[in-house]
Amino acid sequence: MAADEKHSPAGGERHSRAGGERHSRAGGDGRPAYRVWALSGIPEVRQGDDLAKLIAAAEPALADGDVLLVTSKIVSKAEGRIVEATDREAAIDAETVRVVARRGALRIVENRQGLVMAAAGVDASNTPAGTVLLLPKDPDVSARAIRDGLRDTLGVNVGVVVTDTFGRPWRAGLTDVAIGAAGVRVLDDLRGGADAYGNPLSATVVATADELAAAGDLVKGKAAGRPVAVLRGLPGAVSAADDPGEGARALVRSPRDDMFRLGTSEAIREAMRGRRTVRAFTDEPVDPGAVRRAVATALTAPAPHHTTPWRFVLLESAGSRVRLLDAMRDAWIADLRRDGRSEESVARRVRRGDVLRGAPYLAVPCLVMDGSHTYGDTRRDTAEREMFVVAAGAGVQNFLVALAGERLGSAWVSSTMFCRDVVREVLDLPAGWDPMGAVAIGHPAQEPKARPERDAEAFIEVR
Incomplete structure (x- = not known):
């Protein structure tokens, strides 16, 4: 030993x-055991090389059930993913789909393969000066090619994992993970089973392919020139010869399930960009806790004189929503008729205003002027109220953005501002509360259209 x-x-x-x-x-x-070793004798890989034949020559004694752990760098070299790049940042830009987080020169991005990692996986190490290595275009396809080649060359059924080095949230240091896989069970879903004490397992899905990748990294090393390792003794991790498996793509969380999809500043910016007016909602109930968290965010808006000019009336029962909307509709119809509108015109306008009625949850933000100053001068008193109105608007904006962060759709509708007395009476609000519209809240019935890009420079004047 x-x-x-x-x-x-x-x-x-x-x-x-x-x-x-x-x-x-x-x-x-008699507990299970495995053995993992790095291969010696893999030559410098060049574009067009057959990796399966190089591996077979280095380890002709491969057996059924072995798992090959192959560093992505040699896959990239064999596939010609070496590019001239005097500017590595430009190469990273070209491989980036979405910036997840940025701090100084460091960028965590989603790359073309759907992986979230530093610098899009663009690597300037282990490659000639003036060039960079890009990740394989499709690491799962690359893994299948190596697996098929080893079956043709040696007649063995093995699993193949293409690995790369990742940092991880909350954890210091780097580790190898699977970015491509073939013939390997990448996820081991234990949900529905029980632990040794009989407790049900409801959330345990083991990233088997990542664990295999990390085991290989222990013997390959980062700078030892051993890009391939073999793991033997876990035949249950390898699928049947005619089953390529689901591939490492299955390890990538969907955007909907990813709670940590963005860095702090990027999350704020994305929430702002992602806030769109939603006019059609599903019947799925709204979590009242999510709305209350959004209210807490609204209360961080700036306000004059250290005041708190915001109040939010939450209409959580269907009865309260119907009473308010019926009363507002009646008041609106009366206003339209006083304006001389035809009955057809009145009916058409009322139909267009039904966005609030289709929402499973309503909030009515209100402005209160507690703490405001009275100057006895029209100009200054008007400016004082305008300060409070701006603060109320900032609170509503915070509220809408926070709802978007909770994956809730919303629509701010100004209608309560045109019948404040009616709203105050139906909701039994104090006389000093001024309704500032209403916010329809719910789960969007469909994905909102992408926001058109606007050039910020067109809205800026520099003096």
């Missing part, structure tokens, strides 16, 4: 690392 032998806290299993090999030995009770 090598001098750097380590003992597992669980007892019985021992891990050793010597000569580029790591073992997990079965204990006396």
